[in-house]
Amino acid sequence: MDLPFPFALPLPTAFYLTAYVVTLTAHVVFMNYVLAGTALLAVAFARPRPRPGESIAILKDWMPLMLSGAITAGIAPLLFVQILYKRGYYTANLLLFNRWMAILPALIVGFYALYLLKSQWLTRRPAWVRAAVAGVPVACVAFTGYTWTENHLLSVRSPSFWGDFYATGSQVYTEPQLVPRLLVWAFGAVPTLAVVLAWQHWYRGTGRPRSIAGLAGVGLGLVSAAAGGYALAADATTREAFRSPMAWPYFAAAVAGLATQAGGWWWVRTADQFHARRLLACSVGLALTIGGMTVCREAVRIHTLGAARFEALYPAHADAFGKGGLVLFLAFFTVNAGLIGFVFWLVRHRTVAPPPAAHGPH
Amino acid sequence: MDAVLYPTNDFGPLMKGLVIGGLGIFHVFTAHFAIGGGILLTYFQWLSMTGRCRCARAFVDGYFRYLVLISFVAGALTGVGMWFTTIQVSPVTIGLMVDEFHWLWAIEWTFFSLEVVAGYAAFRYGSRLTDRARLTLLALYSVAAWMSLFWINGILSFQLTPGAWLESRSLAAAFFNPTFLPSLLYRTIAALVVAALSAMVVVNLASELTRPEREELVRRAAWLMAPMAAMPLLGLWFVGAMPPDSREWIMGGSIAMTLMLNIAVGASALVGGYALVGLLRNRLYVNGATATVLCVLAFAATAGGEFVREGVRKPYTLRELLYSNAVRPEQVAELRRTGLTAIDPFPLRGEADLPTLAGRPHPHLRTGALVFREQCSVCHTVAGVNALPGLTKGWDADMKRQNFAKLQRLKPFMPPFVGTPEELESLVQYVTWLEANRPGEWPDPAAEKAEYAARLARIRAWLDEAGPHPAFRRTPEGSR
Numbered sequence: 001m002d003l004p005f006p007f008a009l010p011l012p013t014a015f016y017l018t019a020y021v022v023t024l025t026a027h028v029v030f031m032n033y034v035l036a037g038t039a040l041l042a043v044a045f046a047r048p049r050p051r052p053g054e055s056i057a058i059l060k061d062w063m064p065l066m067l068s069g070a071i072t073a074g075i076a077p078l079l080f081v082q083i084l085y086k087r088g089y090y091t092a093n094l095l096l097f098n099r100w101m102a103i104l105p106a107l108i109v110g111f112y113a114l115y116l117l118k119s120q121w122l123t124r125r126p127a128w129v130r131a132a133v134a135g136v137p138v139a140c141v142a143f144t145g146y147t148w149t150e151n152h153l154l155s156v157r158s159p160s161f162w163g164d165f166y167a168t169g170s171q172v173y174t175e176p177q178l179v180p181r182l183l184v185w186a187f188g189a190v191p192t193l194a195v196v197l198a199w200q201h202w203y204r205g206t207g208r209p210r211s212i213a214g215l216a217g218v219g220l221g222l223v224s225a226a227a228g229g230y231a232l233a234a235d236a237t238t239r240e241a242f243r244s245p246m247a248w249p250y251f252a253a254a255v256a257g258l259a260t261q262a263g264g265w266w267w268v269r270t271a272d273q274f275h276a277r278r279l280l281a282c283s284v285g286l287a288l289t290i291g292g293m294t295v296c297r298e299a300v301r302i303h304t305l306g307a308a309r310f311e312a313l314y315p316a317h318a319d320a321f322g323k324g325g326l327v328l329f330l331a332f333f334t335v336n337a338g339l340i341g342f343v344f345w346l347v348r349h350r351t352v353a354p355p356p357a358a359h360g361p362h
Numbered sequence: 363m364d365a366v367l368y369p370t371n372d373f374g375p376l377m378k379g380l381v382i383g384g385l386g387i388f389h390v391f392t393a394h395f396a397i398g399g400g401i402l403l404t405y406f407q408w409l410s411m412t413g414r415c416r417c418a419r420a421f422v423d424g425y426f427r428y429l430v431l432i433s434f435v436a437g438a439l440t441g442v443g444m445w446f447t448t449i450q451v452s453p454v455t456i457g458l459m460v461d462e463f464h465w466l467w468a469i470e471w472t473f474f475s476l477e478v479v480a481g482y483a484a485f486r487y488g489s490r491l492t493d494r495a496r497l498t499l500l501a502l503y504s505v506a507a508w509m510s511l512f513w514i515n516g517i518l519s520f521q522l523t524p525g526a527w528l529e530s531r532s533l534a535a536a537f538f539n540p541t542f543l544p545s546l547l548y549r550t551i552a553a554l555v556v557a558a559l560s561a562m563v564v565v566n567l568a569s570e571l572t573r574p575e576r577e578e579l580v581r582r583a584a585w586l587m588a589p590m591a592a593m594p595l596l597g598l599w600f601v602g603a604m605p606p607d608s609r610e611w612i613m614g615g616s617i618a619m620t621l622m623l624n625i626a627v628g629a630s631a632l633v634g635g636y637a638l639v640g641l642l643r644n645r646l647y648v649n650g651a652t653a654t655v656l657c658v659l660a661f662a663a664t665a666g667g668e669f670v671r672e673g674v675r676k677p678y679t680l681r682e683l684l685y686s687n688a689v690r691p692e693q694v695a696e697l698r699r700t701g702l703t704a705i706d707p708f709p710l711r712g713e714a715d716l717p718t719l720a721g722r723p724h725p726h727l728r729t730g731a732l733v734f735r736e737q738c739s740v741c742h743t744v745a746g747v748n749a750l751p752g753l754t755k756g757w758d759a760d761m762k763r764q765n766f767a768k769l770q771r772l773k774p775f776m777p778p779f780v781g782t783p784e785e786l787e788s789l790v791q792y793v794t795w796l797e798a799n800r801p802g803e804w805p806d807p808a809a810e811k812a813e814y815a816a817r818l819a820r821i822r823a824w825l826d827e828a829g830p831h832p833a834f835r836r837t838p839e840g841s842r
């Protein structure tokens with residue numbers, strides 16, 4: 001592993017790992033939007049007299065679709081993780097059992113609560129009911145995130161540890177790095193939300209750049225602090241993984257991404273309205289950070305598994321790689337991506353009335 | 363060839379098959395609703411924009427709300443739930459299927475993504491789009507939803523009828539397997555029926571519609587049920603394409619399978635008869651209560667059909683590839699020599715509840731509990747649904763020994779016993795101990811060494827007589 005990811009790996013492993021990282025990055029964008037967005041909604045609804053701000057209106061309107069997007073985008077990495085780390089992933093699922101399966105009812109409840117937030121019924125309810133309902137989605141999404149992290153950390157433990165854990169009958173797993181690690185992702189959700197929300201404002205010609213930039217700044221500060229905490233809590237293997245030739249260029253890219261985001265948001269806040277070029281700078285920074293950290297996450301997993309355990313997986317990857325269907329997938333992926341683009345085009349260009357968008361065609 | 367054992371969870375009194383079956387039935391019903399609903403909405407949009415049925419447009423908006431709330435939320439998440447539940451019940455099965463079909467699953471995902479985007483776009487922006495754009499979006503949604511079914515159906519039908527794949531290992535042969543087409547057509551019609559019946563419920567809930575408008579909408583929706591006339595033929599086609607032993611289970615070989623098939627056929631016949639004679643021929647109106655009853659019957663038909671589809675694969679989860687207890691057929695002979703409990707890395711939970719022998723947990727009961735966990739617990743419980751002690755009640759110890767050793771001969775939908783004679787004897791001891799209400803003391807079955815050795819020899823002979831193969835084996839000429 002003396003080359004940057006994924007060049008030191010055999011082709012099948014590199015291929016599936018790259019596919020996993022790319023699809024997980026897409027999932028993380030949706031997931032971050034939902035996590036930070038539901039938290040923001042909960043804060044807004046917790047006020048006795050919620051002010052109907054533009055950002056809150058957008059979040060309320062878009063959140064069910066974005067949660068649906070997070071779930072849909074999550075299916076692809078779920079597929080690849082099973083090819084890559086089948087035994088560890090399945091074993092962690094089984095060990096956590098009901099606790100793990102509880103994410104499904106939690107997501108269903110959270111999903112319906114998001115629709116309830118959009119309903120007229122809720123506006124007629126007392127303030128405490130509104131606040132309670134608004135707290136449900138963020139609780140459900142946060143629970144799901146916590147459980148995923150727990151599952152991931154358990155999946156990389158040794159088989160003998162799994163045996164001992166099974167004997168206890170416990171369905172809760174914890175270790176010192178769980179919370180710091182979770183906080184990095186949770187606070188990292190805020191800058192992601194800021195970027196996507198800013199684009200949504202840009203499209204509509206609404207929003208105050210200073211307030212969104214402020215939100216992003218708070219998020220960047222928090223995620224930097226959480227990353228520092230994670231570095232302190234991390235064990236030697238994790239640190240070694242970050243320093244390894246496989247990961248360090250990506251870690252450097254993630255840090256550069258943070259700096260780019262900070263600079264981009266400073267640029268955004270100096271204007272009265274959102275400009276595409278300035279938002280593009282923030283977006284590039286965000287992509288670098290999320291992409292870089294996703295690769296680092298895999299590097300930590302591979303280092304934790306150890307060379308012998310990870311290399312033992314190569315034949316299974318090669319076997320899966322030999323199965324047919326990739327060309328067919330690429331063909332359908334292209335066609336369906338084009339059709340999804342066509343749907344966006346249709347919605348923007350085939351309206352009865354002109355679209356209410358600042359940057360739509362007139 | 364190496365067997366990988368995963369930790370096994372106890373579902374208490376619930377049979378694992380019932381858990382996955384229950385979730386599967388709900389998911390299939392909502393998925394059928396999403397697929398048929400898309401086709402119905404496209405049809406109604408066309409009726410509206412061509413002036414054939416003016417009130418159809420208002421109905422489309424109302425119906426879409428139910429579709430989004432039910433199908434996009436509960437339907438989508440129970441789909442993920444099916445995946446997670448399958449891992450809980452049989453990780454080896456899902457692992458093998460992911461290895462073989464991951465690119466087909468990925469293709470299905472691209473259609474599912476298109477379905478979600480087109481569906482939300484039509485729901486969110488449909489009211490301000492031109493008629494043609496709205497129709498295009500709904501058509502895209504319908505095609506994407508149906509294509510999702512197309513791909514998943516090929517993967518699911520492979521589990522029962524891998525067909526020519528067993529020789530060629532070709533993905534095309536696996537996908538276009540013998541039951542692919544009849545089940546795809548059958549499911550398409552089922553989706554149309556569920557959508558039409560749901561439409562009739564929604565029509566009766568819409569207070570803004572007049573009675574003549576409701577009558578017209580019900581009559582239009584009823585046309586989607588006309589293909590039900592083909593269901594008996596498709597059913598026969600599917601049954602004809604099944605492996606012969608699976609066909610025997612539904613023809614009386616397994617009373618549960620036969621019963622569930624009868625429920626599916628009976629409920630379908632009632633819905634189909636009402637649709638074809640009452641709605642289409644006599645142009646009757648359906649009120650909300652009747653429409654709801656018909657929906658419940660359609661749910662019962664779905665439940666019966668899915669139960670049968672899952673059950674007729676016995677003793678396999680992947681036909682000729684993997685038994686329901688996650689053992690591969692080619693592993694049986696070797697594991698009868700080496701034993702399955704020897705390679706299980708997971709300890710026995712509740713060991714302290716067992717009686718002791720020489721100050722330690724009773725070794726035979728302990729081994730028997732492990733054998734139960736590894737081989738039986740996927741379909742049987744200790745004291746709940748399909749409990750093993752209930753099924754063996756009245757058998758004496760020697761009957762148990764012989765029947766377990768010749769399991770696939772006794773009940774051809776059972777897999778052959780996997781393990782050594784010692785493990786089989788331990789299972790007999792464990793089940794007998796359970797039947798006796800778990801007494802605090804239990805004798806050592808190996809106390810009389812000569813008799814114990816003779817007993818194991820008898821078990822070995824029975825195992826050898828039964829052989830390591832399933833009751834029905836495929837031969838080059840076909841199945842027997």
